[in-house]
Amino acid sequence: MTTTDPTLSPTGSDGARPATGAGTGTRGTRIIGIATIVAMGWLVAFGLGFSPEDRDQRESVRLLYVHVPTIWIAYLAFIVTAIASGMYFFGKKHSLGWDRLAGASAEIGTAFVAVTLVIGAMWGRLTWGVFWQWDARLTTTALLFVTYIGYLAVRRLDGTHEQRARRSAVIGMLAVLEIPLVHWSVRLWRSLHQEATVLGTDGDVSMDGLMLFSLFVGVVAFSLLYLWLVLHRTRVMAMEDLLDDRGLDDALAARRAEAGPVDAGPVDAGPVDSGPVDGNRMQEGAL
Amino acid sequence: MSVVDLDDAVAVLGRFPALAGATLRVEEGEIVLLRGPNGAGKTTLLRLCAGLLPLVRGTGTVLGLDLATHRESIRRTVGFLGHQNGLYLDLTVAENVRFWGSTVGASDAEMHAAMSRLDVAGRVADVAVSKLSAGQKRRAALACLIARRAQLWLLDEPHAGLDASARDELDDTLRQAAASGATMLVASHELDRAGSLATRTVDVVAGRVLEVPGAPGSGNQAGTGAEEGR
Amino acid sequence: MSTMRIARVVAAKDLRIEWNSRVFVNQVLPFAGVTMVIFAFALDADSVLQRVAPGLVWLATMFSMLVLVQRAFAVETADGALDALRVAGVDPRAIYLGKAAALGVQLLVLEVVLLAAAVVLYGQTIPADGWVLLVTTLTSATCGLAAVGTLYGGLAAGFTGRETLLPLLTFPAVAPVLIGATRAVEAALGTAGAVVSDGWPWVGLLAVFAVAFGVGGALAFGPLIDE
Numbered sequence A: 001m002t003t004t005d006p007t008l009s010p011t012g013s014d015g016a017r018p019a020t021g022a023g024t025g026t027r028g029t030r031i032i033g034i035a036t037i038v039a040m041g042w043l044v045a046f047g048l049g050f051s052p053e054d055r056d057q058r059e060s061v062r063l064l065y066v067h068v069p070t071i072w073i074a075y076l077a078f079i080v081t082a083i084a085s086g087m088y089f090f091g092k093k094h095s096l097g098w099d100r101l102a103g104a105s106a107e108i109g110t111a112f113v114a115v116t117l118v119i120g121a122m123w124g125r126l127t128w129g130v131f132w133q134w135d136a137r138l139t140t141t142a143l144l145f146v147t148y149i150g151y152l153a154v155r156r157l158d159g160t161h162e163q164r165a166r167r168s169a170v171i172g173m174l175a176v177l178e179i180p181l182v183h184w185s186v187r188l189w190r191s192l193h194q195e196a197t198v199l200g201t202d203g204d205v206s207m208d209g210l211m212l213f214s215l216f217v218g219v220v221a222f223s224l225l226y227l228w229l230v231l232h233r234t235r236v237m238a239m240e241d242l243l244d245d246r247g248l249d250d251a252l253a254a255r256r257a258e259a260g261p262v263d264a265g266p267v268d269a270g271p272v273d274s275g276p277v278d279g280n281r282m283q284e285g286a287l
Numbered sequence B: 001m002s003v004v005d006l007d008d009a010v011a012v013l014g015r016f017p018a019l020a021g022a023t024l025r026v027e028e029g030e031i032v033l034l035r036g037p038n039g040a041g042k043t044t045l046l047r048l049c050a051g052l053l054p055l056v057r058g059t060g061t062v063l064g065l066d067l068a069t070h071r072e073s074i075r076r077t078v079g080f081l082g083h084q085n086g087l088y089l090d091l092t093v094a095e096n097v098r099f100w101g102s103t104v105g106a107s108d109a110e111m112h113a114a115m116s117r118l119d120v121a122g123r124v125a126d127v128a129v130s131k132l133s134a135g136q137k138r139r140a141a142l143a144c145l146i147a148r149r150a151q152l153w154l155l156d157e158p159h160a161g162l163d164a165s166a167r168d169e170l171d172d173t174l175r176q177a178a179a180s181g182a183t184m185l186v187a188s189h190e191l192d193r194a195g196s197l198a199t200r201t202v203d204v205v206a207g208r209v210l211e212v213p214g215a216p217g218s219g220n221q222a223g224t225g226a227e228e229g230r
Numbered sequence C: 001m002s003t004m005r006i007a008r009v010v011a012a013k014d015l016r017i018e019w020n021s022r023v024f025v026n027q028v029l030p031f032a033g034v035t036m037v038i039f040a041f042a043l044d045a046d047s048v049l050q051r052v053a054p055g056l057v058w059l060a061t062m063f064s065m066l067v068l069v070q071r072a073f074a075v076e077t078a079d080g081a082l083d084a085l086r087v088a089g090v091d092p093r094a095i096y097l098g099k100a101a102a103l104g105v106q107l108l109v110l111e112v113v114l115l116a117a118a119v120v121l122y123g124q125t126i127p128a129d130g131w132v133l134l135v136t137t138l139t140s141a142t143c144g145l146a147a148v149g150t151l152y153g154g155l156a157a158g159f160t161g162r163e164t165l166l167p168l169l170t171f172p173a174v175a176p177v178l179i180g181a182t183r184a185v186e187a188a189l190g191t192a193g194a195v196v197s198d199g200w201p202w203v204g205l206l207a208v209f210a211v212a213f214g215v216g217g218a219l220a221f222g223p224l225i226d227e
Helices: A027-050 A059-090 A096-127 A136-155 A161-189 A209-257 B042-049 B071-077 B093-104 B108-117 B134-147 B164-179 B191-197 C003-021 C023-043 C046-077 C081-087 C092-121 C128-156 C162-189 C196-225
Strands: B004-013 B016-026 B031-035 B057-062 B078-081 B152-156 B183-187 B200-205 B208-211
Touching: A027 A059, A027 A209, A059 A096, A059 A136, A059 A161, A059 A209, A096 A136, A096 A161, A096 A209, A136 A161, A136 C162, A161 C128, A161 C162, A161 C196, A209 B016, B004 B042, B016 B042, B016 B057, B031 B042, B031 B191, B042 B057, B042 B078, B042 B152, B042 B183, B071 B078, B078 B134, B078 C081, B093 B108, B093 B134, B093 C003, B108 B134, B134 B164, B164 B183, B164 B191, C003 C023, C003 C046, C003 C092, C023 C046, C023 C092, C046 C081, C046 C092, C046 C128, C046 C162, C092 C128, C092 C196, C128 C162, C128 C196, C162 C196
Parallel strands: B016 B208, B031 B183, B031 B200, B078 B152, B152 B183
Antiparallel strands: B004 B016, B004 B057, B200 B208
């Protein structure tokens, strides 16, 4: 059995075919990219221009059009990480493409949480007068951030791709266990944060229509951004893994060459292209 | 059924292909000496056969079990003694043997027998391992191996760090074990000692395995796999 | 050999190592004690100390736990014993449960000593009706801590940077325990007007945490320590 990753090929793990030498872009990502730019344009227009200022928060409410979508998308990203981790771990083929998706999604999710925290701090300064408060939501977000920093640290530990994938998958799934527990405990502990003003439990939507629409545009824009980033990142990871594998082929060749003129007969020591590797067979004669 | 059957096996340490396509077949009862310079891949080959490292390319079975899928099961039947002894330094010899024996349900009698065979059943038995000499530690480790009832012994430079008399004792033990049917792979620089013990010799060079007909210890014993690259 | 039997063997082995080497008694307990003392230096006012005493007890526990976990796996990697355990094909779940149990025992002793230190150094008293809550809290919190510590300790063992990887992974994961255990102990001691009945919901959380990580850890340990 060979363990060369069959999902690695110039077609990339998601099946699309990047033009050779042109990086990881494809027609699909170009479309998504353009859509993202358009959506971001709308967001700027509505967020900064068309939507009104809030009665209480005045202009600082505009920060929410970024702050809220980023945390929502971050959660989405982490759910994707968890699912992809599970697909890798419990799948029969242990396809590394799932591991790359999990890693890419976690990276982007963590970046989005960082954005959430920074924008949130700015908003807090404007609205509450402080950059930070130890209330339920902020605390859980901070812990979420640190948890996934830990996940990313585990991904960088030494080892083969399969080892990395297995460890990360386990940690990724454990995070799904940790997050609800953290939420429960922190919520039980605190509740000062501005309660969900969009999806209020009393049923009525307490945001003005246009503000709601701006928020919606924000969600769409950041979702597209997430998608675009994940696609590119997974492809870059696939290429990094491919590079590693080719590095292995080169290293194998170099290693075998250490033996010097020991072997009689044809030596197939060239780097092997991606795809199933078969024996670089050497006819070894007697010493 | 061969005890070990590797075909173009590749194993890596980090990014480095320590084993770069090893082909080896070992039959039951053989004592195979692995020769080769440092860095050649002897340790990696042994760890691979022990089920400790993943098989990155190629195929392999140990005691009939596939290295790619059944590493757990392989581990239970194999006894590996590496550069480290696998002992708990703060426990005595007896406590170590008792622990290892308990993991397979060995009886007190078995454990005591294991210690006696390695001559660590006397006063040495109650000394903390950290205070023992290198030779005593090695013997204690082998006692644990016996207590675990291993079917394939993988020994990585077992003579290293031992003085002359300790090496003699070790050879006796290995000879006894071989006589009672254990299959062994021994990596060693002690070509004379191990050579006289071995039924067959192979060279490990740059991560590959080469048969050495005519070298000490190699004979026409179970003439199998004499040429590589099947 | 059932998993539970082997887990008992592993736990006994860990405790025997501790008994022989006395690292816990000679190094970890004094470290925890010193931590409690320097908290007083940092926090100056007596009133402050009294108010935060339960929190300090658990903080000192957390820091000492890092030392305990590192030690628990240092004995395994010193002479390749964990490798040898893997070669032996010993069920990783048994290794996990055994090591977690031994760690739990040591943590429990540690916590009791720290509570006693809090009584002495921070002027705490334990009201009669708080004992049951206190004991239950200690038990459930310890199970959770031992479960997480053993799991991530096994992952980090043998890697460069394990000393920093361990707290990075462990502290966010045990945040619920820190929150819950501190609140429950506050309720048991009557700190800042808390009453004993306030503490029981927290114990519930601690118990769920312990079970979740106990099961999750036992399943995850094998894949994590494997090469």
